[in-house]
Amino acid sequence: MNDAINIHTIAIPDDVIDGWQQSVDLIASICEIPASLIMRVHTQNIEVFVSSQSASNPYPTGYKEALGKGVYCETVIKQRAELLVPNALVDPVWDHNTDAKAGMISYCGLPLNWPTGEAFGTICILDNKANHYNEQNRQLLYRFQKSVEASLTILYQKFKLQDANEHLEQRVHQRTSELETLYHRLSQEIDERHSAEKTIYQQNHYDTLTGLPNRKLLQEKLNTLENVSLAPLSAAVLHVGINNMKVINDNFGYKAGDNVIHTIANQLKQHIPATAFLAHLSGDQFIILHTTAEHSIAEESAQLANKLCQLFSFSRPVVTQEQAIPLSVSIGIALYPDDALDMDELLRKSSAARTSKQSAADNQYQFFNLSMQSQLSTRLQIESQLSNALNNNELVLHYQPFICTQSGKVIGAEALLRWNNSILGNVPPDSFIPIAEQSGLILSIGNFVLRSAIKQTAHWCKAHQVDAYVAVNISPVQFRDEQLASHILELLEFYELPPHCLEVEITEGVLLQDEAQALEILNILAKSGVRISLDDFGTGYSSLSYLQKFPFDTIKIDRSFISSLAESSRNQDLVSAIISMARNLKLHVVAEGIETIEQSDFITHAQCEIGQGYLYGKPDLPEVFLQQILKQTKH
Structure with missing residues (x-):
């Protein structure tokens, strides 16, 4: 050959x-x-x-x-x-x-x-x-x-195999007289071809890390079940996901992550029924396909899911770099034919059940239900339309004023993203922002928000001599970019906006995913003069420690405290204590969600410097905000 x-x-x-x-x-x-x-x-x-x-x-x-x-x-x-x-x-x-x-x-x-x-x-x-x-x-x-x-x-192996077959045919014609030698050589060539085909099939249909069937082989298995003529047949798709896989990779490295995936794959292989089909769908996701001719598929799949959840609750952690990594999964279940007759649809619905709130906790499982169907349909529609929102100029910024509680004047605004779609209408931010974060669209959308807010504020300062700052919310996903700080500073320089005219608002989620990188980015921004604000203060786990570690200029008291001021003396004491503590730490304080005169009077008396809420002004188009701030300069 x-x-x-x-x-x-x-x-x-x-x-x-x-x-x-x-x-x-x-x-x-x-x-x-x-x-x-x-x-x-x-x-x-x-x-x-x-x-x-x-x-x-x-x-x-x-x-x-x-x-x-x-x-x-x-x-x-x-x-x-x-x-x-x-x-x-x-x-x-x-x-x-x-x-x-x-x-x-x-x-x-x-x-x-x-x-x-x-x-x-x-x-x-x-x-x-x-x-x-x-x-x-x-x-x-x-x-x-x-x-x-x-x-x-x-x-290369396919080409080599093809070349071997062609060469084999030539040799058959050339050496017909050497029958025994030819027979021996033919046997060798056939063995090599079978070996190569087996290798190619293995690489195409099995995952190299776990040795389990991959997505391609899973799809072939599902297609076989769809075409089966034997009835009745019931099936369950169990979508098993490893929790916190990104945190494991970020903190311990990809080798440790691979160890976790390999360990969980071995555990699943050992504890599922012999008749079940197990596949490795992607990095942190597995699929168990369980079929039966009986009508007890729901009960059987629940027992299996519960068994696996209990297994991982009591499993020994994976030890790497002298650190113990606990094993944790969440499981979503969809049933055939109850939930869907199409196998691809069963996969989507089991995935939706896995990511639902009920199964989001460690080692929990959840069946797909009708409410998830509605959520899944809505999510797919939002994600589909959102992918073209920037190109279609459907995203705009509205600005809600910050008010100085002592003078009553507008001193700045928060830039808030709004989306109006020709099919979906006005979509609330809390409906599309999480989907943008999960799909990765938040990166391009976040860049749009930063650029638009900085450009708009620079225009106000130059054309109208407006003395105000703009606050922009930054997603935890954006903070995964090590170049975020330099990107923000480049935008400020390009539009000639002084750094103190921009405030970066973050939530605790930014600090939880990678504290070291967040600190580095915030320190660069703070040293350049950009304001740093901690949003939703009082609702997290370690807000006080964050005030010590990070260069915050401002804290925003969460609206949940403000909304119940009139009904709860304890909330009044908490708000007063937060304001007093912040003043002692030389931090500015924003009370958000001010909707009544009584709430405004309370925060003013408590010496909270800045108020934000519908009482002072709703989020509106930039020209409306400009008129509001220009109106006060005339008086």
């Missing part, structure tokens, strides 16, 4: 290219850069093989550059190592290269190789501004490098 395969003749199938396209699009979105590419090297040139579908990406798919011109990727291929160029404009090695001339001044790339060690090309990310590409971005690129090389391995 000819082992010298020309890798340049191996064609990449459309389904593989589609997968790579999704990968580079995802990388570009997560890293917030204009270009993510997979390059393929040829004898005379290097080709843009897959290019992210980003608005400002200058590299079209199929574009080729001759070798020897010193492009970034050619160096990666030659050196077989990562290349990081934070800013080519200040680097004499790179300031004249072709990519820099195209506007892509920063670069990070990794080599892509066939299993033979020969170069396929590179996977890389480029930015039109200086970018040091943080560790999270580089780890993401590394993971997708391994994913692409795994695809190349499979393609």
